[in-house]
Amino acid sequence: MAEPYLRMENIRKSFPGVQALKGITFDANQGEILALIGANGAGKSTLMNVLGGNVIPDEGKIVIGGCEVKINSPLDAAKNGVAFVHQEMAMLPTMSIVDTMFISTFPTNTSVIDYKTANERCGAVLKRLGCNFDPGTKIRNISPGSQQMVEIGRALLSDPKIIIFDEPTSSLTSREKEHLFEIINSLKQDGAVIIYISHMLDEVFQLCDRAMVLRNGETVGGGMIKDLTYDDIVKLMIGSKQIDSYFEYKQRPVGDPVLTVKKMCRKGVLDNISFTLCKGEVVGLWGLLGSGRTEVARALAGLDSIDSGEIQVCTNGHLHPVKQSEMKNSVGMVTENRREEGLLLPMSVKHNMSLANLWKLTRGFLPFIQSKLEQEQTQKYVDRLEIKVANHNQRVETLSGGNQQKVIIGRWLQKNPLIYIMDEPTRGLDVGAKADIRKIIAELAESGAAILVISSEIDEMMSVSDRYLVMNRGRIVAELSRDATKEKLMAAAAGAQ
Ligand SMILES: Nc1ncnc2c1ncn2[C@@H]1O[C@H](COP(=O)(O)OP(=O)(O)OP(=O)(O)O)[C@@H](O)[C@H]1O
Numbered sequence: 001m002a003e004p005y006l007r008m009e010n011i012r013k014s015f016p017g018v019q020a021l022k023g024i025t026f027d028a029n030q031g032e033i034l035a036l037i038g039a040n041g042a043g044k045s046t047l048m049n050v051l052g053g054n055v056i057p058d059e060g061k062i063v064i065g066g067c068e069v070k071i072n073s074p075l076d077a078a079k080n081g082v083a084f085v086h087q088e089m090a091m092l093p094t095m096s097i098v099d100t101m102f103i104s105t106f107p108t109n110t111s112v113i114d115y116k117t118a119n120e121r122c123g124a125v126l127k128r129l130g131c132n133f134d135p136g137t138k139i140r141n142i143s144p145g146s147q148q149m150v151e152i153g154r155a156l157l158s159d160p161k162i163i164i165f166d167e168p169t170s171s172l173t174s175r176e177k178e179h180l181f182e183i184i185n186s187l188k189q190d191g192a193v194i195i196y197i198s199h200m201l202d203e204v205f206q207l208c209d210r211a212m213v214l215r216n217g218e219t220v221g222g223g224m225i226k227d228l229t230y231d232d233i234v235k236l237m238i239g240s241k242q243i244d245s246y247f248e249y250k251q252r253p254v255g256d257p258v259l260t261v262k263k264m265c266r267k268g269v270l271d272n273i274s275f276t277l278c279k280g281e282v283v284g285l286w287g288l289l290g291s292g293r294t295e296v297a298r299a300l301a302g303l304d305s306i307d308s309g310e311i312q313v314c315t316n317g318h319l320h321p322v323k324q325s326e327m328k329n330s331v332g333m334v335t336e337n338r339r340e341e342g343l344l345l346p347m348s349v350k351h352n353m354s355l356a357n358l359w360k361l362t363r364g365f366l367p368f369i370q371s372k373l374e375q376e377q378t379q380k381y382v383d384r385l386e387i388k389v390a391n392h393n394q395r396v397e398t399l400s401g402g403n404q405q406k407v408i409i410g411r412w413l414q415k416n417p418l419i420y421i422m423d424e425p426t427r428g429l430d431v432g433a434k435a436d437i438r439k440i441i442a443e444l445a446e447s448g449a450a451i452l453v454i455s456s457e458i459d460e461m462m463s464v465s466d467r468y469l470v471m472n473r474g475r476i477v478a479e480l481s482r483d484a485t486k487e488k489l490m491a492a493a494a495g496a497q
């Protein structure tokens, strides 16, 4: 058999308080899609950051095409044919697509940027990705899915031999996802080495040839996908730890309304939105990407203004109209966009968790936080959500993607608001943590919270909800009971009458 094209050997990396990679060795072949799987914080992104030149390992060897290479920067990685599609996109909304794609590699013509060539190459890559944008379009004017396509386009520009995809599908529509899979398969046909990180095991079974599973910085197993089952992979991921991924929906008594929205409008985005949320109720807001679900959430959390309509919230047993600016007093919003709206990345885990709860933690004497109380509260939710942290003062930006998401959830659990809005609450979480969040949602409802859940994973949304609201083009087009079928929800979301 031919030599593997890529070999990473005995890769070790420690960060303060955690040994993220404990001597990992693996091979990857040309024309193969290798799935890299593991629980949140297992070390997947760190391992790939070593290959991509973003993290310098303490020890280890990288061999590409039979030669040992030193990768000390992303530029070194690019020179060795490695491209990286990152888990979290870092893009400036005001930049154009072409500037974003070429930010570090602009073609020059006697030291002047050659925009003609750049635009042509950018246009060609966009076309290959099935996007019809002008290269001059600003990032802020395209959807999150299209932004992800730009990130993928950036990786493909250099004609890489090894391409790393770190959870590339979380902001894609199902059509965009299918298209991405076609592209990945064509890269495979062309003989590229593809490394694919995902928590969506169905994607892994659909797309990948082989899997390697990491646990706590070590390789614990893997094999050809055709020889593995879903259960095999989950067992390898979590080891001897027992997860109870079984979630059983139980009907709860539903109380009085705690939130009513009447004819809420925002020009071009929300059209006459009216609905009610009751105490102890979980309502799933379903719709295709771009249908306006996130916009409803943002308006209710007071993040976007509305042009007309009324929002009423229950205080002292009665519904009262509230201004949007006051919504933050009663609403906890777990956001889908943790980088922009959720977290203060350079700040500690502890402070990020306290952020929504300062009034309680200062016992009203702002700005003096009762640090013992803060410690206790942080520990409680670090334990409850099994957040993998070295200590409470660790900067949030150094947590793994899934653990950052858990910090946002922990923040709102600590505050314990009347109304929760959860927009993609399990994005980036591993299978065990996803199951746990479903249980938490049920517990919150049991204790009397009203919860609006948005999720692009329809099964997840359906499993926890008491009823569903379906959106299409900024309007609520159907209200369905829990026993509605998936097909019915899909049809309503697609605009069927
Ligand atoms: N710059 C850093 N400083 C300190 N610790 C870090 C840093 N980068 C990663 N870590 C730690 O290394 C461990 C592995 O993180 P990594 O991001 O590789 O996990 P992951 O497998 O990609 O998880 P996820 O599925 O949640 O994205 C985590 O405990 C994380 O907190």
Ligand SMILES: [Mg+2]
Pocket: 044, 045, 046, 087, 400, 401, 402
């Ligand atoms: Mg990661």
